[in-house]
Amino acid sequence: MKAAKRILGVAVGALMLGASSVAADTIKVGIIGPFSGPFALQGKNFQAGVEAYMALNGKSVKGHDIEVIYRDLPAANPAQSRALAQELVVKEKVQYLGGVYFTPDAMAITPLLTQANTPLVIFNAATSAIMTQSPLVVRTSFTTAQTTTPLGKIAAERGVKKVISAVSDYGPGVDAEVAFKKAFEAAGGKVVEAIRMPLNTNDFSPIMQRVRDSGADAVFAFLPSGPTTLGFVKAYNETGLKQAGIKFFAPGDLTQESDLPALGDAAVGLLTTFHYAVSHDSPENKRFVEAATKAIGSADQLSFPAVGAYDGMHVIYKMIEATEGKQDAQKAVDAVKGLSWTSPRGPVSIDSETRHITENIYLREVVKGPDGKTYNKEIQTFPNQKDPGLATQ
Amino acid sequence: MPDLAGIVIIAAVGMAGYWLFPDNLALLTRIVAVALLVLSIDLVTGYCGVATLGQAALFGAGAYAAGIACVNGMTEPLTLVLIGAVAGAVAGLLMGSVMLRAHGLAQLVLSIAIVQLFHEAANKASAYTGGSDGLSGLMVSPLFGVFAFDLWGKTAYLFGLSLLVFVFIALKFVVSSPFGILCRGIKEDPIRVRAMGAFVFPVLLKMFAISGAVAGIGGALAAISTQVVGLDSVSFELSANALVMLVLGGLGTLYGALAGTVIFMGFEHMVSAINPFHWMTMVGALLIGVVLAAPSGLSGLLGTISRATTRGKGGRG
Numbered sequence: 001m002k003a004a005k006r007i008l009g010v011a012v013g014a015l016m017l018g019a020s021s022v023a024a025d026t027i028k029v030g031i032i033g034p035f036s037g038p039f040a041l042q043g044k045n046f047q048a049g050v051e052a053y054m055a056l057n058g059k060s061v062k063g064h065d066i067e068v069i070y071r072d073l074p075a076a077n078p079a080q081s082r083a084l085a086q087e088l089v090v091k092e093k094v095q096y097l098g099g100v101y102f103t104p105d106a107m108a109i110t111p112l113l114t115q116a117n118t119p120l121v122i123f124n125a126a127t128s129a130i131m132t133q134s135p136l137v138v139r140t141s142f143t144t145a146q147t148t149t150p151l152g153k154i155a156a157e158r159g160v161k162k163v164i165s166a167v168s169d170y171g172p173g174v175d176a177e178v179a180f181k182k183a184f185e186a187a188g189g190k191v192v193e194a195i196r197m198p199l200n201t202n203d204f205s206p207i208m209q210r211v212r213d214s215g216a217d218a219v220f221a222f223l224p225s226g227p228t229t230l231g232f233v234k235a236y237n238e239t240g241l242k243q244a245g246i247k248f249f250a251p252g253d254l255t256q257e258s259d260l261p262a263l264g265d266a267a268v269g270l271l272t273t274f275h276y277a278v279s280h281d282s283p284e285n286k287r288f289v290e291a292a293t294k295a296i297g298s299a300d301q302l303s304f305p306a307v308g309a310y311d312g313m314h315v316i317y318k319m320i321e322a323t324e325g326k327q328d329a330q331k332a333v334d335a336v337k338g339l340s341w342t343s344p345r346g347p348v349s350i351d352s353e354t355r356h357i358t359e360n361i362y363l364r365e366v367v368k369g370p371d372g373k374t375y376n377k378e379i380q381t382f383p384n385q386k387d388p389g390l391a392t393q
Numbered sequence: 394m395p396d397l398a399g400i401v402i403i404a405a406v407g408m409a410g411y412w413l414f415p416d417n418l419a420l421l422t423r424i425v426a427v428a429l430l431v432l433s434i435d436l437v438t439g440y441c442g443v444a445t446l447g448q449a450a451l452f453g454a455g456a457y458a459a460g461i462a463c464v465n466g467m468t469e470p471l472t473l474v475l476i477g478a479v480a481g482a483v484a485g486l487l488m489g490s491v492m493l494r495a496h497g498l499a500q501l502v503l504s505i506a507i508v509q510l511f512h513e514a515a516n517k518a519s520a521y522t523g524g525s526d527g528l529s530g531l532m533v534s535p536l537f538g539v540f541a542f543d544l545w546g547k548t549a550y551l552f553g554l555s556l557l558v559f560v561f562i563a564l565k566f567v568v569s570s571p572f573g574i575l576c577r578g579i580k581e582d583p584i585r586v587r588a589m590g591a592f593v594f595p596v597l598l599k600m601f602a603i604s605g606a607v608a609g610i611g612g613a614l615a616a617i618s619t620q621v622v623g624l625d626s627v628s629f630e631l632s633a634n635a636l637v638m639l640v641l642g643g644l645g646t647l648y649g650a651l652a653g654t655v656i657f658m659g660f661e662h663m664v665s666a667i668n669p670f671h672w673m674t675m676v677g678a679l680l681i682g683v684v685l686a687a688p689s690g691l692s693g694l695l696g697t698i699s700r701a702t703t704r705g706k707g708g709r710g
Contacts, residue, residue: 035669072669075630078527078621079426083419086546091416104527104623111620115544127526170516171525198513 026065027325029316030088031099031309032081032109033123037074039101041258042305044296046099046123049309052291053317061317064325069094073101078108085109089116095327096121096316099309103127103171110134117329121315123308127171128389131356136329138315138336138355140348141308142275144172144222145179145389147251150361150382151273152183155218155249162192163249164216166207166232168223169196176222176251179388184220192216201228204235211241218247221254229254230262237266247271252376255366258303260374267366267374275359276307276345277376288344311343311357315350351386361385396565399648403561406655407554411547418546420662422618425553428654429560429611430635432647433481436604438636439645440568441597442580443492444501446632447508448608453515453627454484455609460528460622461521468534470542470552474613481609482602484511489601493594504632511627527623531616542618549618556614560607564647567603576600641683643690652691 031050035043050068059066069092071084081100088094089112097113098121100106106125110133113120122130122139131137155163163184167173173196181191193214195207211219219241223229233254236242252274255267278289278299292306293299315336322335333355340349346360363380410421430452437443458480459473467473492503515522522528535541540548567573575596578586583593616622625631635654642653660679664672687694 036665036671036673040670070669072665072672075625076525076527076623077625078623079423079615079619079626082619082621083417083423086419086544087417090545104525104529104621104625107527107529108619108621112544129526133529171519174519174524
């Protein structure tokens with residue numbers, strides 16, 4: 001009996017030795033995102049981006065296996081965010097943290113990073129200030145100021161003199177209002193009135209009346225994606241503002257691809273600026289869309305968080321490569337400073353000072369494709385845009 | 394001395410959590426903070442019969458007060474808890490003086506209106522509260538100058554647990570005092586209490602202030618341990634969730650409030666880790682199950698079982 005046990009032990013040991021020479025170890029990556037609740041689609045896009053990257057680039061780096069652990073954070077909740085991050089680091093022993101959809105959730109994780117010796121790669125949360133909270137944060141998404149600023153120039157170039165802005169009264173809305181005003185007035189235009197609408201406004205006809213009364217040539221809008229945006233765009237059409245020739249400008253959050261089917265024909269002609277359109281014409285994007293569609297199940301659900309996650313995984317892979325699988329957060333972050341590559345959204349790089357992504361911003365128009373479906377068509381490119389919010393600090 | 398035994402059990406369960414789940418202390422601290430909120434609802438709903446879906450207004454008042462004080466240089470944790478308690482009590486007085494003007498359904502609607510107003514105020518005053526980006530940059534100094542609030546969260550948890558036990562002991566005195574018994578009387582029959590010559594409004598208002606202080610301590614603890622205060626801490630969702638936990642545990646017993654919180658949040662954490670995509674169905678199933686099997690909450694179920702067993706033995710009950 002004893003001998004048998006010994007033989008078994010030797011055999012198991014040999015097996016494990018053999019296995020370890022093939023794959024030295026497993027490196028865990030913790031992804032926090034909204035995988036259930038009202039924002040579940042954004043979380044699904046995170047997952048699709050991660051899975052697409054791993055399907056195209058393999059599940060190991062230099063012999064280190066990569067294991068992804070997902071944790072659900074349905075709505076902005078910093079206390080829960082911190083608890084999840086702490087558990088991922090302390091219990092699951094992840095070497096990298098990624099994801100994060102909402103700004104306060106990211107703010108709650110940043111104080112932990114130095115002690116945890118863990119970099120955080122943000123796939124979405126889009127407020128400039130996050131980057132200044134910890135030297136171990138890298139971001140592969142965008143900021144509202146970054147995507148909005150080119151709009152000011154575009155509006156002025158198209159002969160618009162007076163704009164009225166209408167934004168939802170919360171952080172990103174105010175960011176958008178400020179960024180647009182700054183860029184538009186720098187280009188010689190004037191914002192005649194700035195309306196801040198309560199977040200849960202459903203009836204937009206009074207707003208449309210104010211837009212008409214203001215005598216502006218165009219309206220600049222920012223609302224959270226979903227039913228409110230739908231209501232706003234519908235009101236813009238139905239109250240005759242569109243027919244009256246009042247132009248409509250907005251950041252691309254409003255016409256993200258997953259919302260377009262619901263907006264239908266009402267969206268046709270809307271001008272938005274953003275860092276990524278699913279329709280972007282490049283071989284990299286074709287490969288990405290194909291793999292991500294397979295992961296998410298339906299092409300209609302794919303939108304911008306997926307590309308943030310895809311590029312986030314690219315950054316994490318590069319970090320693992322640079323640290324040879326050893327846990328060294330500072331070395332990992334240093335290794336990706338200045339890193340540049342061709343993303344599905346176009347050429348991008350990580351700014352070595354701010355650790356935020358530098359990327360092209362595109363002007364897009366919603367048009368009807370040959371199959372009758374609407375999509376964002378890129379019509380103008382603003383190359384290598386940095387985050388103006390961070391540049392001024 | 395069943396109360397003494399109960400307090401020892403709470404401390405023992407808390408310490409068991411510390412030894413058994415050393416890697417989940419941030420979660421356990423969050424549970425303690427929410428338990429304080431649930432206790433505060435129990436005071437007004439369970440003991441006074443005033444249903445509220447806006448208690449997070451008081452929790453948030455404590456959290457933001459502590460957070461703003463901390464950002465402005467008052468970083469001593471015990472001072473911050475005190476600030477949270479005072480802010481919560483003041484908010485409680487305010488909320489009580491509005492809510493107690495109405496009765497029944499109108500009262501419940503008022504509580505929702507108040508929490509929404511607090512939420513909007515916190516969103517609007519973004520220069521102080523950070524708005525929807527959250528109030529960040531809280532650098533809390535070490536407790537007693539020695540124990541830092543760090544990644545592993547040992548200090549935060551033990552600090553929170555001590556606060557919970559302390560508050561629990563204080564509340565045991567409150568609810569068994571003549572004042573507490575008067576509150577129960579008001580819950581049973583306010584007209585009769587009034588006919589006896591007692592003033593109903595000031596008694597209930599006093600309970601609102603105490604309840605506010607407890608919720609405020611919870612908020613301050615959340616702010617200290619998370620280092621960020623978000624708009625979720627003054628949300629209707631948090632109020633409603635906390636009420637669900639209270640109903641799960643059982644109204645009108647302080648133990649029920651604690652048990653409900655631990656079971657609800659523990660279960661939620663467990664199923665959401667197992668399946669981060671479809672866990673909400675499991676929580677829904679648990680709630681439906683509890684409501685069907687034990688309409689008066691888990692503590693009510695325990696009471697029924699213990700009565701049934703003693704009757705079975707023919708004991709004195």
